[in-house]
Amino acid sequence: MISNVIAGNWKMNHGPSATRKFFEDFFPDLSFPEPRILIFPPAISLLAAVEARKGRPEVALGIQNIYWEPKGAYTGEHAAGMAVSAGAEYVLVGHSERRHVFGETDEQVQQKVLAAFGEGLIPLICVGETLEERQDNRVDEVIVRQIRAALNGIPETATQFLLAYEPVWAIGTGETATPSDAGSAHGILRDVMTEILGGDRASEVPILYGGSVNSSNVSDLLDVPNVNGVLVGNASLDASSFAAIAESA
Numbered sequence: 001m002i003s004n005v006i007a008g009n010w011k012m013n014h015g016p017s018a019t020r021k022f023f024e025d026f027f028p029d030l031s032f033p034e035p036r037i038l039i040f041p042p043a044i045s046l047l048a049a050v051e052a053r054k055g056r057p058e059v060a061l062g063i064q065n066i067y068w069e070p071k072g073a074y075t076g077e078h079a080a081g082m083a084v085s086a087g088a089e090y091v092l093v094g095h096s097e098r099r100h101v102f103g104e105t106d107e108q109v110q111q112k113v114l115a116a117f118g119e120g121l122i123p124l125i126c127v128g129e130t131l132e133e134r135q136d137n138r139v140d141e142v143i144v145r146q147i148r149a150a151l152n153g154i155p156e157t158a159t160q161f162l163l164a165y166e167p168v169w170a171i172g173t174g175e176t177a178t179p180s181d182a183g184s185a186h187g188i189l190r191d192v193m194t195e196i197l198g199g200d201r202a203s204e205v206p207i208l209y210g211g212s213v214n215s216s217n218v219s220d221l222l223d224v225p226n227v228n229g230v231l232v233g234n235a236s237l238d239a240s241s242f243a244a245i246a247e248s249a
């Protein structure tokens with residue numbers, strides 16, 4: 001399994017010129033090319049990112065969202081095949097902002113996962129509970145439901161994908177799950193995957209933690225069993241802070 005995956009989700013930040021500037025600053029800051037780095041710029045900045053990271057195969061690019069239809073009258077959406085032809089290798093699916101700001105359902109997440117596999121895009125599937133669900137002791141129930149729905153019907157041949165556990169209350173708040181909370185959620189996700197996919201396949205899937213990750217807390221999180229990488233929001237926007245996270249990993 002690839003471990004120590006360092007992924008940056010820029011959300012709705014950095015247009016094409018800010019993207020070029022990020023990479024100009026990022027590569028000189030990055031002295032440790034070991035970890036696998038994934039960057040998810042806004043779709044409109046993908047081509048600028050492809051150009052800017054030429055010759056640096058340790059950095060792969062992804063799109064933040066896709067629609068499941070291959071083409072058609074879906075104003076504002078991007079198909080999986082279009083993302084591939086723009087240079088994306090990965091796609092975020094089921095991010096909490098898609099679920100909670102845009103009302104994406106478990107079924108829609110599943111359709112997007114299938115569409116990604118259909119076009120050879122590698123999905124990074126996000127799950128996580130809200131604060132209310134955590135306070136109601138429903139963490140296990142929520143993440144198990146989300147992962148089961150997302151993996152429902154995936155083809156036998158679909159071997160390559162990643163998961164991210166991103167508790168909604170930890171996103172953009174400065175609050176991070178404790179290593180013990182992260183370990184418990186990641187352990188559950190590994191167990192459910194083992195049940196669905198079998199041990200050999202499940203052990204190959206990196207599970208990333210996301211939610212207020214920065215260069216000070218990344219090492220402790222990566223020490224937790226079944227935490228195989230991190231998905232970073234705010235701290236991935238600045239080239240030197242994201243490089244510092246990659247270095248700490």
Ligand code: 13P
Binds near residue numbers: 095232
């Ligand atoms: P923050 O790192 O800003 O909390 O965001 C996490 C996230 O949502 C990454 O997808």
